[in-house]
Amino acid sequence: MAKPRILIANRGEIAVRIIRTIKELGHTSIAVYSDADRDALHVEMADQAYRIGPALAAESYLSIGSIMEAASKAKATAVHPGYGFLSERSQFARAVAQAGMTFIGPPPEAIEMMGDKAAARQAADRVGVPIVPGTTDPVTLAEAPAEAERIGLPIIVKAAFGGGGRGMHLVRKPEELANALARASREAQAYFGRPEVFLERYIDRAHHVEAQIMADAHGNVFFLGERDCSVQRRHQKLVEETPSPVVDAELRQRIGEVSMALAKEAGYVNAGTVEGLVDEDGAFYFLEMNTRLQVEHTVTEMVTGLDLVELQIRAAFGEKLDLSKVQSRGHAIQCRINAEDPARNFLPGPGRVTGYREPAGPFVRVDSFVQAGREIPSDYDSMFAKLIVSAQTRPRAIKRMLRALDEFRVEGVPTTIPLHRWILQTRAFIKSSHTTTWLEKALRDAELEIPTDGAGHQPGVDGKQPVPAELLVEVDGRRVPVRIFDHRHESAPHPPSRQSARHDQAVHSVVKAQMQGTILRILVEAGQEIQAGDVVCILEAMKMENAIPAPREGTVSELPIREGQVVQVGDTIAVID
Numbered sequence: 001m002a003k004p005r006i007l008i009a010n011r012g013e014i015a016v017r018i019i020r021t022i023k024e025l026g027h028t029s030i031a032v033y034s035d036a037d038r039d040a041l042h043v044e045m046a047d048q049a050y051r052i053g054p055a056l057a058a059e060s061y062l063s064i065g066s067i068m069e070a071a072s073k074a075k076a077t078a079v080h081p082g083y084g085f086l087s088e089r090s091q092f093a094r095a096v097a098q099a100g101m102t103f104i105g106p107p108p109e110a111i112e113m114m115g116d117k118a119a120a121r122q123a124a125d126r127v128g129v130p131i132v133p134g135t136t137d138p139v140t141l142a143e144a145p146a147e148a149e150r151i152g153l154p155i156i157v158k159a160a161f162g163g164g165g166r167g168m169h170l171v172r173k174p175e176e177l178a179n180a181l182a183r184a185s186r187e188a189q190a191y192f193g194r195p196e197v198f199l200e201r202y203i204d205r206a207h208h209v210e211a212q213i214m215a216d217a218h219g220n221v222f223f224l225g226e227r228d229c230s231v232q233r234r235h236q237k238l239v240e241e242t243p244s245p246v247v248d249a250e251l252r253q254r255i256g257e258v259s260m261a262l263a264k265e266a267g268y269v270n271a272g273t274v275e276g277l278v279d280e281d282g283a284f285y286f287l288e289m290n291t292r293l294q295v296e297h298t299v300t301e302m303v304t305g306l307d308l309v310e311l312q313i314r315a316a317f318g319e320k321l322d323l324s325k326v327q328s329r330g331h332a333i334q335c336r337i338n339a340e341d342p343a344r345n346f347l348p349g350p351g352r353v354t355g356y357r358e359p360a361g362p363f364v365r366v367d368s369f370v371q372a373g374r375e376i377p378s379d380y381d382s383m384f385a386k387l388i389v390s391a392q393t394r395p396r397a398i399k400r401m402l403r404a405l406d407e408f409r410v411e412g413v414p415t416t417i418p419l420h421r422w423i424l425q426t427r428a429f430i431k432s433s434h435t436t437t438w439l440e441k442a443l444r445d446a447e448l449e450i451p452t453d454g455a456g457h458q459p460g461v462d463g464k465q466p467v468p469a470e471l472l473v474e475v476d477g478r479r480v481p482v483r484i485f486d487h488r489h490e491s492a493p494h495p496p497s498r499q500s501a502r503h504d505q506a507v508h509s510v511v512k513a514q515m516q517g518t519i520l521r522i523l524v525e526a527g528q529e530i531q532a533g534d535v536v537c538i539l540e541a542m543k544m545e546n547a548i549p550a551p552r553e554g555t556v557s558e559l560p561i562r563e564g565q566v567v568q569v570g571d572t573i574a575v576i577d
């Protein structure tokens with residue numbers, strides 16, 4: 001075989017991570033980049049790099065045409081999709097194959113079967129994977145009450161072609177059913193272009209447990225252990241670990257057996273994840289199968305010693321895999337480091353990272369695309385690094401993670417590091433009594449008690465949040481760090497950035513987007529007289545609806561937005577004169 005030329009149809013830390021393995025295997029790596037990523041680390045690290053379009057993901061990382069054009073220009077022989085973006089689009093897998101290249105992922109038929117959540121449930125049921133009681137087909141408004149009666153409340157309404165928690169609605173009382181069904185269906189149409197929804201009994205107080213599968217093209221399927229991803233907020237995982245602290249050897253074997261059976265039923269090849277819930281009684285229920293390499297594959301690598309990207313490449317090239325003797329050792333934990341401010345409702349704070357030092361030392365791994373001076377673009381996901389540690393036991397891994405989090409220095413952008421430090425010291429996490437809904441409730445209960453970054457902290461939107469100044473003094477020959485909580489003593493001046501533009505919002509007549517999102521509804525018209533505080537539009541961002549108020553009274557003189565439009569940070573929403 002000629003030397004493989006692998007194009008990575010992705011960006012950020014996962015592109016960097018895939019390039020590293022490609023280098024180790026002696027293959028050629030080909031990066032693609034949007035205008036926002038011209039100076040990105042993955043572009044620098046790859047053997048070759050091709051521009052695929054503007055910052056807008058729809059016209060770059062999500063554009064099958066642009067990527068295939070780059071792939072043929074680069075004479076790529078294979079394509080790795082990473083996670084997110086095009087990784088679970090069967091048309092992309094087909095386009096790669098049609099161009100005579102190898103798709104480093106599952107067959108398009110398997111992606112399609114698992115993308116249809118109702119079909120996936122039926123496949124799981126056929127081979128004896130326990131499924132949550134519910135409907136095997138999409139339901140209509142007319143059928144729903146009888147089905148709900150049969151299933152029993154509480155019920156969760158899910159989009160048949162959805163995923164990731166979008167378009168899901170909970171029904172606790174019978175009278176909520178019709179409304180939940182209508183909303184879920186409307187959202188399913190808006191997000192996924194298909195209105196079908198189905199019903200499942202809602203499993204309360206469960207751990208989110210998922211099985212790592214690896215399959216070759218010769219019918220061999222292997223189970224590489226489970227991961228516990230119960231620490232989540234709005235369906236964004238924050239902490240992941242393996243093994244799950246709520247899975248014993250017997251349950252692990254059962255989860256492994258049913259997951260392998262499902263992979264075989266689907267004709268699955270490559271890396272995949274069977275996602276499920278473990279309820280309070282220790283019962284496992286299948287939820288869905290993710291047909292990609294996941295963000296948290298790293299913890300599995302840490303305990304198995306396997307390079308999952310290498311195995312993906314080998315499997316895609318038709319090699320036989322034998323992982324039957326693989327044994328997992330110890331415990332691994334991953335913390336996702338996002339450029340978000342937990343103290344400000346996780347508002348993304350992209351921008352230039354002015355200072356950066358990664359933790360190191362025994363059994364510490366950092367997968368990141370950031371270095372001092374590099375930019376975290378506002379156009380994509382806010383996760384910029386993953387911190388992974390392993391140790392012989394879970395308590396030891398928690399201590400190691402706390403040590404590594406303390407070493408991690410990030411300046412210029414807010415981060416989730418202080419939040420992780422807090423999570424890992426809660427009784428719930430230490431005892432593993434936390435369930436999928438735990439973090440959101442704990443955050444509400446803890447309110448402002450969660451410490452935030454001193455160094456990397458941005459001034460608030462109102463510009464009034466004091467930034468503690470840090471001083472180092474020597475007292476009696478001993479080095480003592482001192483923090484000054486007095487806003488007359490500002491810390492070192494912030495470098496000029498888009499952040500400083502936020503200050504004068506309140507006095508300006510230009511209403512700008514403070515976050516990237518989708519305009520759901522516009523509540524004013526051009527030419528209209530409005531009062532201060534009137535809602536101009538609803539901006540959906542971070543899976544939340546944000547009402548954007550007018551900063552002052554006046555006339556709406558410009559309104560350059562449309563419903564359904566995606567706005568970027570700093571885009572003008574309205575001008576008020």
Ligand code: MV4
Binds near residue numbers: 204232275436
């Ligand atoms: C569920 C569930 C409880 N019962 N299904 C969320 C993501 C998607 N992959 C499936 N998810 C869930 N499905 C049933 N029948 C709980 C979740 C779930 C969840 C639900 C609400 C709020 C947070 C959650 C976090 C993880 C999983």
